[in-house]
Amino acid sequence: MTADLLTTAVVKGVPLVVLSPHLDDAVLSCGALMAHARQHVPVTVVTLFTTGAPPPYTLSARRFLHLSGMRDAEELYAARRAEDREVLTAMDITWRHVGLTEGLFRRKTPRGSRAARGPSRLLPERDHVYPAYRRYLAAGRISPHDSDLLRTLTRTVGSLAAPDPSGGAGPLLLAPLAIGGHADHLLVRTAAETSRRPVVYYGDFPYTRHETVDADFVRRNGLDGEVTWTTGLGAKSAPILGYRTQSRAMFPGGHVPLAPELYLFNEIPS
Structure with missing residues (x-):
């Protein structure tokens, strides 16, 4: 017989740390689970990419x-950070903003004479790590220019997953499956994968509505357990719509097409 990491963690009082690439991803993908878990254990959302950058864009x-x-x-x-604080505080969930620059605004590290010239105003694309959304940022790969950033993320996630100094097992990490192939989601997933700690991977909503899980990633990590979460799903729309700067474009008319939340993990002996 086996048990799932989520149920075991909540029953045993293990804190949950949800790794959110952007300021809304955790609530979009895990809002119903977090609302339920918060009644039993501490829940913290750590959002990694929480800043933009000055022009040119x-x-x-x-x-x-x-x-x-x-x-x-x-x-x-x-505004997005303020929305996140407001939504998560209302849910009685602890929040933390790491302060990394979101992929659309991330620039390459200047080198040589280009550093003195500064960013190009005539063709900003040449200075950006991901110069276009579909062709680069949502193409299912991490840019080589993000190698230093990935090391920073790996250290950050490793510190979040560290065992309790008093001898406890430490929190259970929840990380994105990176469904949809967004580079920021892939960066967070990779940092979690290399943390050498138990991780529950969540389906990235709304990408889960139209795209599939990376089968190679699932196989590589032995993710043989699955939970489809529906408890409290109906109450999820309000916090999602609390991210006003994003929800107006994502969900015209305020209609959120809710779907069960997906969680994958390694099954454990019960």
């Missing part, structure tokens, strides 16, 4: 700002 970044109803990325991310 790529065409994809300008489109994203337009959909959010703003023209300045730093102003947008200040």
